[in-house]
Amino acid sequence: MDAGISFWQAMTLSSILGWVLASSVFDLTRRVRALTQPWVTRRVIVDTPLILGLQWIQHRFLDDMFSVLSCIVSVPFYTGFLPLLFWSGHGKLARQMTLLMAFCDYIGNSIKDMISAPRPSCPPVRRVTATKDEKENAMEYGLPSSHALNTVCLSGYLLHYVLNHGVQNDGVAIAVGFSLVFALVMLIGIGRIYLGMHSLIDVVAGIIFGLVILFFWLTVHGYVDDFIISGQNVTSFWASLSFLLCFAYPTPEFPTPSFEYHTAFNGVAFGIVSGIQQTYFHFHHERVPHIFSQELPILIFLGRMLVGIPTILVVKFCSKAIAKWLLPVMCNTLGIPIVSSCYVPALRGSDSSKSKSHDKQMGFLQKVTSLFPQKAYDVDTGIRFLQYAGLAWSVVDLVPSLFSHLNL
Template identity: 60%
Template sequence: MESSGSGSGSWQGLILVGIVTWICVSSYLNFTYKLRSLLQPWVARHVLGGVPLILSIQKCQNGVLDAFFSALSCVVSVPFYTAFLPLLFWSGHGRLARQMTLLIAFCDYFGNCIKDVISAPRPSCPPVRRITATKDEQDNAMEYGLPSSHTLNTVCLSGYLLYYVSSSVGFENVSIQYYGFALACLLVALIAFGRIYLGMHSVVDIVGGLAIGVLILGLWLSVTDQIDDFITSKQNISSFWTALSFLLLFAYPTPEHPTPSYEYHTAFNGVTLGIVTGVQQTYSQFHHEAAPRVFSPELLLSAYIGRVMVGIPTILLVKFCSKSLAKWILPTVSSALGIPIRSSTYIPKLKLNSGHANGKKTDETKFSVGYLHRICEFLCQDSFDIDTGIRFFQYAGLAWSVVDLVPSIFSYINL
């Protein structure tokens, strides 16, 4: 056992050192800018070349199709998955919920990294007609690009769900497996077509989402058992994943223009940390394979509804409290350590003024001296956005409550 733990610690250390090395080397070589300069013209040509196809598809404009594809976009969006995961955990399907959480996080991070590095400007509207299904899409319609995150997520999650159901239920009837595969392909096709119809993506975005989704799904299915065994083991999981989550915040490429992708990654990075640490601590109590599942005699539908009625308000309260604590603690700690900070949303007194925008530091960043400040300069940042840390801890606390606090409450009140 000791040798196993030592071996695990070794490869965990190698992963963290590798990420740190990548951050330093890519920052020094300005890798993001060079890669963007190389690939963005190619993407831009294909975006413009796909406009005639988009316009031809949009000729079949219909109110019913508008509503259908808009609703379908909401159902397969990351916010929907985020809201759905707590219900999946509380239903007793812990393994499926864990794997979907990690898979969504991986797709979100990898896909958005590519998008923020090489995405070209979107076709103008008009001539392309853009129908936004959610408020986020309405605010950031010009940000969507290669790859299509909806298509990528749909490929990965529908493929994994099909794999999970087939392996769990053990369908021996080949025709049922074919029907399941056909249904997954139909969903992917509808999502892909719908993103073009809504004017939110070009053809190259869809093709990129399909290709990257298939590659990620194939990789994930080859290591899914090892990943789950690692998460549910006792091999320094919490400390390793905390360090990994922190480093991934710095490893994310700097976009050409501000986009919401980094905010989405930060939130789901926090969700993943909360899920992993919570499951690692309470696996044998609440999330093992023999845990009661909904519709079974041990967990009736009425009891599951009771779980939802208790759990949803609890996790929302934890999310609010986590955000409030982070807004109070993080600026204090940053000030004590001499880390220059700013805030774009959460803390009005730390918002940048015109003086900082012209290269002069505000009063809030004048305390930044010493070694930590030199690290900030090495990372090409005059100051760090404290909103990133607040958002990260807010969602980490929310996710931890889903798999640790709330199941403990369920156990206490016999739900």
């Protein structure tokens, strides 16, 4: 486990670093946006009559139905559902869907912010935002539809998992499974248009990107799982990957919440990977009891929920509090200029250059970091990352340890 970094790990990190440097030097994000944004914007305008035609049949029942469907395939729903999947004994499915969710979120939001294409104009389009999550979604760019992309990937992977771990070689079950997934994707796509959240081009792009990502994931998911379970340098590699992905993320034309969502899921992925790598053979191997079995009846599972949910919420709060104290201290020690948009009031809008010491007063680390461009970094990114990394780690490490001690 202490062997040096492997060739594929070095190639992966080098490729991402190369993209970061190339996009900075050649301004690739702006160039891609200049090529794609005008065409997508025209398509959104062309699709407006289609949206208005669909909304002509508006009804309270349709508003509620499509809003509920949007909620059950949203990021907050998966965030609440995945811990329960871990505690139910289905560890492989849970970790694969968590990593796939993080991957979908990163790719989808990166494309959104790179193209920076608008959502359908409201008015004339009627936009239905029944929840706080939907109101935040409306602040993001449009293409591709994250709901359509995530539904294709996660329902498609769930179908693949069920068919390979349950009913095999059953033509009827396969046909029913594909029909249900197809119907769900179509309903989500129509719902996003009906609710005024997306145009047709957004939904079509979400489905296409979702199919590409799903095909890629089905190709590599076995290798990813083997690496997490028994690979070398797992935690250090994933920490480096998470760090580089923050810098590889494209800068949108105007700020949106998309980067915040990526940071949170980036932290979740790191917490899951680091926790699983340490505790797989204790709590997450293939022989652990599954829910509804004799070893894990429903009452025991409910006991796990009563213990686990408050525990991860406490860990999330503590992780955030520790990160809010620790990161500013570390950055100040290293001489890294920082600001905070919401988490640390004392750093909001602060001019870090005013607090710089003269070179003769600086320590060695500060002198080293002063050689780099003195851009003020938003410390909230690191705080959010550590907060959700702590939450995810507690799901797969701390909480199962409690279950073990409590015989749950």
